[in-house]
Amino acid sequence: MDRIWVLAETAESGPTPVTLELLTAARAHASTVEAVAWGPDTASIAGTVGEYGATKVYDVGDLAGALPGAPVAAAIAALVASGDAPDAIFVPASYDGRDIAGRLSAKLDRPVLTNITGFAQGDGQLTTEHPVFGGTLVVTARFTGDGPGIFVVRAKSFTAERSGGGPAEVVAVAPGDVGATGAAKIVERHVEAASGPKLDEAAVVVSGGRGLGAPEHYALVEELARLLHGAPGASRAIVDAGWVPYSHQVGQTGKTVKPTVYVACGISGATQHLVGMKGSKHIVAINKDQEAPIFSVSDLGIVGDVHKVLPALIEQLKSRG
Amino acid sequence: MNVVVCVKQIPDPAAPGALDPSTHTLVRSGKLILDDSDSYGVEMALQLAGNVEGSEVTIVSMAPNGETSGLRTALAMGAARAILVSDDALAGSDALSTAKVLAAAARRAAPDLVIAATESTDGYTGTMPVQMAELLGMPSVTFAKRVSTDGTTLKVERQTESGYDDVECPLPAVVTVTAGVVEPRYPSFKGIMAAKSKPIDVLSIGDLGLDAGQVGRAGARQEVVDVSEAEARGSGEIVVDEGDGAQRIVAFLEQLKVV
Numbered sequence: 001m002d003r004i005w006v007l008a009e010t011a012e013s014g015p016t017p018v019t020l021e022l023l024t025a026a027r028a029h030a031s032t033v034e035a036v037a038w039g040p041d042t043a044s045i046a047g048t049v050g051e052y053g054a055t056k057v058y059d060v061g062d063l064a065g066a067l068p069g070a071p072v073a074a075a076i077a078a079l080v081a082s083g084d085a086p087d088a089i090f091v092p093a094s095y096d097g098r099d100i101a102g103r104l105s106a107k108l109d110r111p112v113l114t115n116i117t118g119f120a121q122g123d124g125q126l127t128t129e130h131p132v133f134g135g136t137l138v139v140t141a142r143f144t145g146d147g148p149g150i151f152v153v154r155a156k157s158f159t160a161e162r163s164g165g166g167p168a169e170v171v172a173v174a175p176g177d178v179g180a181t182g183a184a185k186i187v188e189r190h191v192e193a194a195s196g197p198k199l200d201e202a203a204v205v206v207s208g209g210r211g212l213g214a215p216e217h218y219a220l221v222e223e224l225a226r227l228l229h230g231a232p233g234a235s236r237a238i239v240d241a242g243w244v245p246y247s248h249q250v251g252q253t254g255k256t257v258k259p260t261v262y263v264a265c266g267i268s269g270a271t272q273h274l275v276g277m278k279g280s281k282h283i284v285a286i287n288k289d290q291e292a293p294i295f296s297v298s299d300l301g302i303v304g305d306v307h308k309v310l311p312a313l314i315e316q317l318k319s320r321g
Numbered sequence: 322m323n324v325v326v327c328v329k330q331i332p333d334p335a336a337p338g339a340l341d342p343s344t345h346t347l348v349r350s351g352k353l354i355l356d357d358s359d360s361y362g363v364e365m366a367l368q369l370a371g372n373v374e375g376s377e378v379t380i381v382s383m384a385p386n387g388e389t390s391g392l393r394t395a396l397a398m399g400a401a402r403a404i405l406v407s408d409d410a411l412a413g414s415d416a417l418s419t420a421k422v423l424a425a426a427a428r429r430a431a432p433d434l435v436i437a438a439t440e441s442t443d444g445y446t447g448t449m450p451v452q453m454a455e456l457l458g459m460p461s462v463t464f465a466k467r468v469s470t471d472g473t474t475l476k477v478e479r480q481t482e483s484g485y486d487d488v489e490c491p492l493p494a495v496v497t498v499t500a501g502v503v504e505p506r507y508p509s510f511k512g513i514m515a516a517k518s519k520p521i522d523v524l525s526i527g528d529l530g531l532d533a534g535q536v537g538r539a540g541a542r543q544e545v546v547d548v549s550e551a552e553a554r555g556s557g558e559i560v561v562d563e564g565d566g567a568q569r570i571v572a573f574l575e576q577l578k579v580v
Contacts, residue, residue, distance in 0.1 A: 011482070067479075067488065069451060069461065093447075095464050095481060102416075102451030111417050111542050114446045127546060133338055138551045139345065145542030152448070183460040184490040192484035204579060228579060240357065240500040246466060246480050253445055261579050263570075272334075272442070278554055282577060284570055290559070297554045300573045304562025312567035317580060 001087040001126060004030040005148075007072075007100060008037040008049055008057065009092055015045050015052075017201070018092040020160035022153055023052035025119055026090055027163060029126055034086070035168065038063055038072050043170050050168040052160065057168045060175070067184045069099030074176025076100075077107040080148065088126060091152045101152050103181070113141055114152040115252075126151075134271025134293075135278050155200060156256050156279065192247075197231050199248065204230025205259045205280070207250055208238060209273075211266020211287060211306050215243035220310045221265055227317045233257065233277075235267045251276035266306040269294030286310065322376040322472045322492075324366045325432040326400065327423055327450065328359040330384050330391035331443040338443070344538070345545035346413050347443060353384065355391035358438035360398075360505035361498050365468055366436050367399045368503060373472040377401045379430040383422050385412045389521055396516035397508030403521045404429060410526055413538030416444075420452035422536060425529040427457065429522075434475065435495040439464055454495035461495040462488050466502050 004026040009016045019035075026033040035049045038060035046057055060075045076089070091101040093114065105112045118129035120140070127142045128151060143149040199205065206228065208221035218238070225232040233255070234248040250257055252275040262280035267273060269285070269292055277283070278297055285298040286309045295301040302309055330353040332338065339348045363380070370376035380395045380403035392403040404426045411422065427435055435457070440447035454461035466485060467478040475490045480499060508516070526536060534540065560569065574580045 067460075067462065069463075070455075073455075095479075098447050099451050099461070099463055102448035103455045105417050105448060106420065106452040106455035109417075111415050112446070112448050113543060114416075114448060122546060131551060132340070135551050136553075137340070138549050139340075139545055140547035140549070141543055141545050143543050180458055180491075181455060181460050184462050184488055184494070186479075186486045187489050188487040189481070190478075190484040190486065194483070198482075228574070236500070242501040242504065246464070246499040246501065247482075253440055253442075253447075261574065261577060271338075282573075284573060286566065286570075290561070295559050296556050298559065299557035300570065301556070301559035302562050302566040302569065303559060304566045309562055309566040309570070313570055316567055316571050320580065 001030040003032040003034065003086040004088045004090060005086040006033060006035050006054065007089065007091045007097055008035040008045065009094060009096065010037060010039050010045055014048050016092065017160065018094065018155040020052045021155065021158040022090045022092060023049060023054055024160050025153070025158045027053040029119055029121065030087065034058065036060065036072070036076060038068055046167045046170050050165045051162050053163040053165055054168045055165065057170050058173045059170050060173055065185045066182050067099065067186065068096045069103045070178045070182040071175060072100045073103030073107055074178045075173050076104055078176035079173055080108060086148050088147065088149050088151060091150060093152050093154045098152060101150050105150055110148065110150055111143065111145070112150040112152055113143065116151055116153045117157040131275055134274040154256050156258050196226060196229065199231040199233055199250070200255045200257055202231035203260045204228040205233050205250070205257050206230055206263040206265065207233035207235065207267060208265045209235035209267030210237040211268070212238070213307070217307070218243055220314065223314055224263065224310060227314060230259070235270070235273050264294050265310055267294055268292045269297070322370060322373040322433045323431050324370050324376060324378045325381050325427045325430050325435045326359070326362045326366045326378060326395065327435065327437040328363065328380055328382050328391060328395055329356045329441045330354065330382060330388050331356045331441065334442050340548060344413060345548060349385070353388045353391060355394040356438065356442050358440070358442050358500055361500050361502055362436040362438055363395045363398050363400060364503045364505040365498050369434065369468065369470055373470065379404060381423055381426045381430070383407070383411060383419060385409065387523060392521055393516050394508060396519045397512040398506055399512060402519055405521055405523050406526065406529065407523055408526045410533040410537045413541055414536050415541035415543060416446040416449045417452050418536040418540040420449050420456055421531060422526065422529065424453045424456040425531060426524065427453070433472070433492045434470065435459070437495070437497050439497045439499055450495055450497045457495070459493050459495050460490050462490055463497040465496050465498045468496055468498065468502070
């Protein structure tokens, strides 16, 4: 491929980790990699995205509080319509990334491939890998129509590596026409106080599931996470039940985590959960059902009552000081 | 206020899934049920409609074989009517084709508000509602964890990486709700009986003015080229807790130098 665009998301500390992962992946499949970014100060990321291989950053500019989906997709669609089209567009599978991919897909009338965890080349074409059925099978797919194809990629599918490139050239792009679609505005942002590391960056993740029995028992999971300097996570079952917010969810429909140690407490291991944590380096599971699928991926499995094992574990760790 | 809820009828997620060996699409031949993720949207719609006088909730869905059991569940919860698009040409549709179909179906209910789940349990593409919003020319707010409306403006708490944003948006609009935002009601006996006589309009793609080439496998413009076994992750030591479970975990963590 000649040219791939990567949607570059920015956090306070600069481009998000998944942005750098996608730039790295794009380098392996195209001679030219360029980024598309938005926000009040895109120039500040030109150095970092350049280091990871982008030679140019298309700057959509400040969105004045609008949700990014409509305006960023409109700007990209306008570039494509002007004849400046890449062969592929890589998008992170994040809240805003999926909005932009969906809008862009409808605007360009191009399909999307989502939940991608790997890329390969086949017959000179880019093929994509998708885990299905809890990651037991890998489906390889490709687009058959006209490009640019829109590829939505899961975080932590690639390891970000620097290319040693210089700062990317910042090119301002004209806003596209959003009409009524751009009317959703952020009125106020709320940052929830997080005392420990982020769920998808923590070296240790302790997750709880339905086996905890009641919402108040999730406190045990949080306490163990704190003692191990890790982050608390959750299965979809208890997020659906309203015990903990969606931001804690690990799995196919939540976050992908790859910590050094993952501790699953009272989680049976539905396929939807396994996809999000199977890549952990070491897995410990506590579950009362010996047949629970979680044990098939565990390095250490304790068949027992989570209400006995967890308090004892917390007690022992506390006594070590 | 006309509220449309998009729902999907899916194979029971508790049953083992399978891919059709020739088409590589998910086998949907068994009994289909209302996707649990969509019960939150239905509940949300009923609550929001209850707060704005003169509101009506319409369920919109698409299925290849005239399946209505999941729709009856949503009707039993309290929705007024349903529109089902069912057509052999829809088999193998991707998210964008689905959005084209559902957008055309939703237009029939002249929606002020369209509600969908953030993603389905079986396909989990997570782009369909936004594609639909674009086709309808509406703004969208995804990943809502709280929603309110006075019938003119939508107010949403939208999940973010670090917390949530208060987002406002004029109607008509599309909103996607995360699971757990509301407690879906169980259909009452009365509701189940009433649902049997509620109208379900069954439409073909021709009724919607769509062309077979835009939907189904033809419209998807993507193909599966291979399905293979993933590298298995071997299981390690599984032990029954004899009161030493915690100790074993500590020893394991020590060995990894985590503690």
